[in-house]
Amino acid sequence: MKKLELSPHxxxxxxxxxxxxxxxxxxxxxxxKERWIELSKEVASGKWTLFGLWGSPRKVxxxxxxxxxxxxxxxxxxxxxxxxxxxxxxVPSAAxxxxxxxxxxxxxxxGSFDNRPWLDHGKWQLRFPxxxxxxxxxxxxxxxxxSEGENLHQIPVGPVHAGIIEPGHFRxxxxxxxxxxxxxxxxxxxxxIEKLFxxxxxxxxxxxxARISGDATVAYSYAYALAVEEAIGITPxxxxxxxxxLMAEMERMANHFGDIGAICNDAAFPRILSRCxxxxxxxxxxxxxxxxxxxxxxxxxxxGLTVDLSKxxxxxxxxxxxxxxxELCSIKYFYDSKNSLQDRTVGTGILNARSAKLFGxxxxxxxxxxxxxxxxxxxxxxxxxxxxxxxxxLEAGDVNARVWIRILExxxxxxxxxxxxxxxxxxxxxxxxxxxxxxxxxxxxxxSFRGDxxxxxxxxxxxxIRCHPRDPSWFQWPLLEKVIVGAIVADxxxxxxxxNCSYSGHDL
Amino acid sequence: MLTEKIESEKxxxxxxxxxxxxxxCRKKLGRSLAIREVDAGSCNGCELEIHALNNPFYDxxxxxIRFVASPRHADLLLVTGPVTKNMSEALKRTYDCTPIPxxxxxxxxxxxxxxxxxxxxxxxxxxxxxxVPVDLWIYxxxxxxxxxxxGLILLLER
Ligand code: SF4
Numbered sequence: 001m002k003k004l005e006l007s008p009h010x011x012x013x014x015x016x017x018x019x020x021x022x023x024x025x026x027x028x029x030x031x032x033k034e035r036w037i038e039l040s041k042e043v044a045s046g047k048w049t050l051f052g053l054w055g056s057p058r059k060v061x062x063x064x065x066x067x068x069x070x071x072x073x074x075x076x077x078x079x080x081x082x083x084x085x086x087x088x089x090x091v092p093s094a095a096x097x098x099x100x101x102x103x104x105x106x107x108x109x110x111g112s113f114d115n116r117p118w119l120d121h122g123k124w125q126l127r128f129p130x131x132x133x134x135x136x137x138x139x140x141x142x143x144x145x146x147s148e149g150e151n152l153h154q155i156p157v158g159p160v161h162a163g164i165i166e167p168g169h170f171r172x173x174x175x176x177x178x179x180x181x182x183x184x185x186x187x188x189x190x191x192x193i194e195k196l197f198x199x200x201x202x203x204x205x206x207x208x209x210a211r212i213s214g215d216a217t218v219a220y221s222y223a224y225a226l227a228v229e230e231a232i233g234i235t236p237x238x239x240x241x242x243x244x245x246l247m248a249e250m251e252r253m254a255n256h257f258g259d260i261g262a263i264c265n266d267a268a269f270p271r272i273l274s275r276c277x278x279x280x281x282x283x284x285x286x287x288x289x290x291x292x293x294x295x296x297x298x299x300x301x302x303x304g305l306t307v308d309l310s311k312x313x314x315x316x317x318x319x320x321x322x323x324x325x326x327e328l329c330s331i332k333y334f335y336d337s338k339n340s341l342q343d344r345t346v347g348t349g350i351l352n353a354r355s356a357k358l359f360g361x362x363x364x365x366x367x368x369x370x371x372x373x374x375x376x377x378x379x380x381x382x383x384x385x386x387x388x389x390x391x392x393x394l395e396a397g398d399v400n401a402r403v404w405i406r407i408l409e410x411x412x413x414x415x416x417x418x419x420x421x422x423x424x425x426x427x428x429x430x431x432x433x434x435x436x437x438x439x440x441x442x443x444x445x446x447x448s449f450r451g452d453x454x455x456x457x458x459x460x461x462x463x464x465i466r467c468h469p470r471d472p473s474w475f476q477w478p479l480l481e482k483v484i485v486g487a488i489v490a491d492x493x494x495x496x497x498x499x500n501c502s503y504s505g506h507d508l
Numbered sequence: 509m510l511t512e513k514i515e516s517e518k519x520x521x522x523x524x525x526x527x528x529x530x531x532x533c534r535k536k537l538g539r540s541l542a543i544r545e546v547d548a549g550s551c552n553g554c555e556l557e558i559h560a561l562n563n564p565f566y567d568x569x570x571x572x573i574r575f576v577a578s579p580r581h582a583d584l585l586l587v588t589g590p591v592t593k594n595m596s597e598a599l600k601r602t603y604d605c606t607p608i609p610x611x612x613x614x615x616x617x618x619x620x621x622x623x624x625x626x627x628x629x630x631x632x633x634x635x636x637x638x639x640v641p642v643d644l645w646i647y648x649x650x651x652x653x654x655x656x657x658x659g660l661i662l663l664l665e666r
Contacts, residue, residue: 123593129629159598162577164545164558167595188594189549192628207624214553214650258559277563284560294652295553504551 021235022226025379026063026072026443036077037085039064044090048073049360050475052454053087053094054468055101057131060084061468063443063454065360070378074443074456079107086112093359093475104194105131116143119187119507130195147173147181155489159188166503170492177488182481189507197467202228202302202433205464209455210298212469213505215258218251219448220469220505221300223455226381227467228302231442231459234433238425240304242383246420247296248446249413253324254283255449256406256413259500263403264335266493267344275331279324286320289313304430314421321414328410335403345400349483349495352397359479362472363451364405365499369397375447386423389416402498437462448472450502471505522566525657529571529664540572541664544582544606548599548636549592554616554650558586566653573660579605584663587640588615588650590622590631596639603640611663614642615656617649 031039043050043064051072052063062075077084086109087094098109099118106128120127122139146154153174159167169185196208209224210217222244229236236244261276284294290313291299299307309317335341351361356369366373374391376384392408394401439460446453451472458466480499484492545558561568562575576582579602591599603612614636617623621635632638646659 119594121594123596124629125593126629159595160546160579160602164547164555164575166547166552166555167549167598188592188598189547189589190592190594190630191549191590191625192630193625195630196625196628211551211553211624211649214551214556217551217553258556274564277560278565281560281563281565288652295556295650297553297649502552504549 022230022381024230025070025445026074028074028076028441030076030078033077033085036062036075036087039075040085040087040090040094043087046357049357050087050091050093051360051452052456052468052470053097053101054456054470055105055107055130056466057105060101060107061456062087063456067373067378070380072443072445082106083108083110085110088112088114093478096478097474104129106134107131119190121187129192130198142185144171144183144185145181146171149175151175152180168503172489172492174489179484179487179489179492182484182492184477184481186477186503187507189504191504191508193508194468197464200464202232202459202462202464205457205467206301207298209467209469212508213471213502214295214297215255216251216448216450216453216471216502216505217295217297218247218300219446219453220455221298222248223444223446223453223469224457224467225300225302226444226446227442227455227457228459229442230444231440231457232302232433232438232462233440234303234431236304237427237429237431239308239427240429240431242420242424243305243309243429244300245383245387246309246417247291247299248448249416249420250283250287251296252449253410253413254280256410257283259497260331260335260403260406262500263345263399263494263497264341266497267341269338269341272331272334275327275334279327282320282323286313286316290316301430303433304428306430308429309424314424317417317421321418324410325414328407328414332407335407342400344491344494345403345498346398348399348491349487349498350397351479351483353395355479355482356397359475361451361476361479363447363449363476364402364409365476365479366451367392368394368401368405370395373452375445375452379445381444381446383420387416387419399494399498450500451476469505469508471502473501473503473506477501477506521654522657525654525661526571528661529573529657540574541584541660542574542576542582543584543586544576544579544602545586546579546588546599546602548587548589548595548619548639549631550589550616550618554588554618557650557653558588558615558656560653561656566657568657579603580607582606582610584611584613585640586613586615587636587642588619590618590625590628591636591639592631594630596632599636599639611643612636612640613644613646613659613663615646615659616651617647620645620647623649 048064051065059078064073103120127134155172158169167188171183173181210221212220257276257280261273264272287296288294291307351369353370356366356371389412442457444455454470456468619636625631644663
């Protein structure tokens with residue numbers, strides 16, 4: 001990997017750089033049923049990548065990504081009869097999204113092969129909470145897809161797991177020590193977030209967005225702010241534009257350190273965990289000292305930032321970056337030189353390039369399996385259009401590759417932060433919303449540590465009438481089911497940690 | 509790396525808390541406190557901070573406080589999240605599996621009263637205490653590791 005040339009630190013003077021307005025990266029197309037089906041087929045043939053699919057009370061929307069053109073097409077289909085043609089029959093990654101659309105809105109994906117509920121576990125005391133609300137049905141057991149045969153047995157795991165992690169259920173079918181099938185059942189952390197958005201003000205929406213997934217709180221607040229700003233036509237001050245990216249990169253580093261440590265710990269190598277945990281804690285303490293919150297929750301809002309980085313903070317951050325880089329060198333050395341560790345990670349949980357592409361797997365999962373997609377590059381939202389960095393790419397698709405992508409990304413993030421510090425524009429960090437009663441639609445894509453977050457918002461006279469956040473995990477969770485087949489069950493924790501999909505961000 | 513001289517206020521506070529916790533643990537528990545963490549639908553922010561208790565700065569295990577894999581091994585349930593309806597049964601069952609005597613500590617503003625998720629059709633109306641009896645609430649969104657330590661001391665000194 002090419003190292004970036006760094007300019008000498010200039011803690012005193014900041015360079016004047018124009019902030020750059022975010023370019024609109026999407027267009028909306030209202031389509032007929034026939035066109036909807038045709039587009040599904042085009043996705044299946046590889047012309048597009050399915051990037052999002054959600055319902056509203058009287059319509060469904062689908063977002064298609066054209067990676068080569070850095071363009072997003074938002075497709076809209078009215079559903080006067082409460083039905084739409086299933087996308088999943090052509091595109092498997094749509095299946096869970098369609099089941100969700102049915103659970104929340106009661107819209108029926110016609111022709112779908114999987115009609116089981118997904119987020120609705122029969123406990124809400126109502127059905128279709130965001131559509132035409134109906135009384136609950138009698139609760140039925142959830143039918144797993146099971147493999148049956150002589151000598152096969154099942155291991156049910158969760159929703160309460162053995163570690164300090166989020167709740168979900170995994171159903172393993174085993175042939176001796178080998179996993180024959182694994183099926184996930186999620187939805188345990190469903191908090192009704194999309195409905196809460198329906199009733200929220202723009203400020204209230206920011207509070208909810210920050211709590212969609214606690215580990216990606218910066219990225220979600222960032223996406224929410226960008227989408228709202230697009231919808232109501234405001235531009236944040238240049239300094240805020242740059243500091244947002246700084247916060248996002250700090251969040252990325254902190255989470256990657258957490259993950260690298262946890263993966264190594266699961267391979268019985270706690271030494272790396274300790275070292276990573278120390279660096280993570282130092283980033284969090286810095287965030288508390290200079291941004292007022294350890295996870296930087298609620299610091300990015302529509303219009304800018306609620307905080308600023310002081311001169312002292314800037315100097316401290318240079319020092320912290322130096323320490324991180326030095327430590328990372330020795331972590332790399334340790335990771336690379338321990339055979340017992342490599343033995344567990346190399347060749348484990350391989351995700352092939354084809355599946356990664358088919359599902360549009362984002363973040364380190366896609367980039368460890370040869371899918372060269374990074375929202376910071378593809379959409380170059382400011383200030384990333386002014387920053388130089390690389391998006392590391394590997395082909396092996398195993399646990400080891402996912403660890404390496406994280407290591408390399410920390411390196412890149414540290415260079416990015418340094419560039420931001422060197423070039424940080426002066427000025428305030430929050431513009432006031434002059435005309436809060438306007439209407440409009442906004443869409444934002446932000447690269448969280450885990451991959452691309454999509455956030456769609458519709459605002460009418462200053463009120464949110466629809467907000468749909470799509471976590472990268474939607475397209476990553478199903479792939480975890482795939483990579484574990486044929487492995488021994490003891491490799492599951494490694495595969496799971498190396499994926500680190502979000503439960504809360506997915507369940508909403 | 510961590511054996512450097514302690515200068516900041518935060519660090520000296522950590523030492524004070526450590527000593528208090530050490531004393532309280534020994535008096536009340538002899539040698540150990542086993543914690544089962546239960547995420548009842550949190551955003552995962554609270555979990556990140558609970559995790560931090562295990563890092564070399566706080567290193568909670570040095571006081572004999574351990575996170576265990578099964579409620580059957582636990583003295584204390586550390587519960588986060590507004591308690592989603594989809595998790596309410598799992599939380600109740602986890603509580604029932606925990607041997608008596610047992611404590612429940614509700615961690616975070618969500619666990620105390622659903623936080624920003626209040627009024628959703630998908631969460632319990634009053635947080636953790638709707639499902640299981642709570643001995644102590646630790647507020648914050650999320651509470652920091654220091655807040656968590658303070659909470660545990662309060663509980664143990666009671
Ligand atoms: S209290 Fe805050 S950090 Fe904890 S689960 Fe709730 S929203 Fe997340």
